[in-house]
Amino acid sequence: MNELKFGTLIKEHSPALRRHAIRYTKNEDDADDLVQDTMIKAIRFYKNFEEGTNIKGWLFVIMRNTFINDYRKNTRKNALITQTDEISSQDLAVSASANKATGTFILGDIQKALASIPEIYSTPFIRYFEGHKYQEIADEFNMPIGTVKTRIHIAREMLKKYLKTYQP
The missing domain is CATH 1.10.1740.10 (RNA polymerase sigma factor, region 2, helix turn helix motif)
Incomplete structure (x- = not known):
């Protein structure tokens, strides 16, 4: 055929x-x-x-x-991909471009939270957040690596409590 x-x-x-x-x-x-x-x-x-x-x-x-x-x-x-002509606030929440005012408030809250944490916890946490390794932080502050890990962990827990309004 x-x-x-x-x-x-x-x-x-x-x-x-x-x-x-x-x-x-x-x-x-x-x-x-x-x-x-x-x-x-x-x-x-x-x-x-x-x-x-x-x-x-x-x-x-x-x-x-x-x-x-x-x-x-x-x-x-x-x-x-969102294919609707009308974008909801839920779509904007996961959008790559965030509202600058909201970002400013969040950044302000994070700075307040970091300021509320005792310095012995916040300083190692900030160094770790900046990308330093545990060993580098331990050498900088002349303390055991286990102490650095503990202080960073405590700082995280304190931040979680302070910033709990932002948790989903």
Whole structure:
């Protein structure tokens, strides 16, 4: 069977394919797109069809697989990208660009929290936060590494208590 004859054969099944596509998509325009994608794939892979087998069933399998693949692709895309015209405050909370005023308040609260912690805890914590290693901090303050780790841990706990309003 050649490609032209095969195209004519599958065209006879397009009304049944469209009815089936509407059941999947619940939308006529999307159903038309699904039928078109199904027909294109069927023509592209017509050599895989074995003559004498159920062509309608073969087309329905192509349609089902196409629908599932498109659904998965769209689900992944929608999970990564907000596609609404109206962006909610929840979307803005996770946005890369934060409100400068909110950032200023948060930074002020963090500075107040650090100021409220005794210096023996805050200084090693700040050094660690700046990227220094435990051993470097221990050498700088001439204290055991275990003491440095303990003081940083205590500073974290104090900050958590002070900044608990920012926890989700």
